[in-house]
Amino acid sequence: MEITAARSTFYGDIGHWADRTPVHEAASLGRALQLKQLIEAGASVNIVTVDNFTPLHDACIQAHPNCVQILLEAGAQVDVRTIHGSTPLCHACAAGSIESVKLLVDHGASVNPSLTALTASPLHEACIRGNPDCVKLMIAKGALLEAFDIYFGTPLHAACAKAHFDCALLLLNAGAKVNATKFHETAMHHAARAEREDLVELLVEFGGDVNISDNMGQKPRDYTKHESPANLCLLHYESNPLSLQQLCRIVLRTVLGTRALELVTKLDISQRIIDYLTYKS
Structure with missing residues (x-):
């Protein structure tokens, strides 16, 4: 089905700005009956705003799987991207809506969309927001464990930066590289910054290096508060071999x-x- 733009309105010096349509609003608010009526009346399910948001993006952001299903069955494009490069699956993983994630994957959504300077993968989004069920499903569907986001690094970097233990454990059990680097910074550096002793212990158990330095010459312990639990934990592993x-x-x-x-x-x-x-x- 062809993508069409939402109605454009002129705002003087600001220029043209596309309105959000009733279809967008119904999807965003989870009004399934209204959404069905709009579609039956001929409204396009692939209409986009100026930032290239479709109603499917809105339904996924707000975690309305009933609306997601209606839109997909009506021909909504499953991998359409916003101007920032995010797909509906990225938004569903960020929202933690496992029902929406399953619907999108069943309709052919890519679990490994190409990444740009502005985008993160669906797996990254699930790790950033701390949604282990979505992480587990993305891994099962073949999500790349070492997909690289320019801001966070790998999904493991993201899980540790946001201190989501369950997500980090799922990634490590699936074979994520514990010492993968982003500008010489590892997941251990993120766990240290987050002052999470449990994450430090987890990473060490999987072979995490407590002595590795980042591009600033800082070891993980250098990012912890003096004599905090994470600091003492890292000091112990620095001083005592496994x-x-x-x-x-x-x-x-x-x-x-x-x-x-x-x-x-x-x-x-x-x-x-x-x-x-x-x-x-």
């Missing part, structure tokens, strides 16, 4: 993956490896 058991778990997780590691742990194979290495040394 145990052989911890190192074995990190290596096994990296080589075998999380599911295989769970099996290894149940079978107590990791302890046998440790015993063997200790005996050989």
Whole structure:
């Protein structure tokens, strides 16, 4: 279905500005019956405002899956972008509307839209807002774990910057690179800035480097408050090397993956490896 522009109004020196249409308003407010009536009366579901927002964007931003379904069934374009490059799926992930996310994906929405200087991926949006259900679904649908946003970096950077533990855990279990850098800054730097001891512990468990320096020459601990829990935690790991058991778990997780590691742990194979290495040394 062809995209059309909303009615344009002239405001003197300001220029032309497209009005939001009744279809946009109905979608934004979750008025499903009114939305159906407008569509049946011939209103376009792909009409756009000056910033290229469609009614589908509005329905997703406000987490109205009933309106999302109506629009999609009426032919709404699923991957249309705003002037900032965001797709409806980006907005649905940001809103944490798992029902809307599922509807969009089922209608062919791209989980890996191309990124620009102004856009983040749907997975980034879910991590920024702290929506683990959306993170889990995006990962299951093949979202790129190392997709790079110029502001945050990877989705793991975003989850740690916003201190969303559950999202960070899902990413790490799925194989996200714990020491990936954005201008030499890692997720550990973000966890330290957020003063989150639990995130620091989590990242260390997956092989996070507490001694790595960013482009300013600062280690993660340099971003913490003196003697805060996160500061003391990082100081401990800087001063004390990981145990052989911890190192074995990190290596096994990296080589075998999380599911295989769970099996290894149940079978107590990791302890046998440790015993063997200790005996050989």
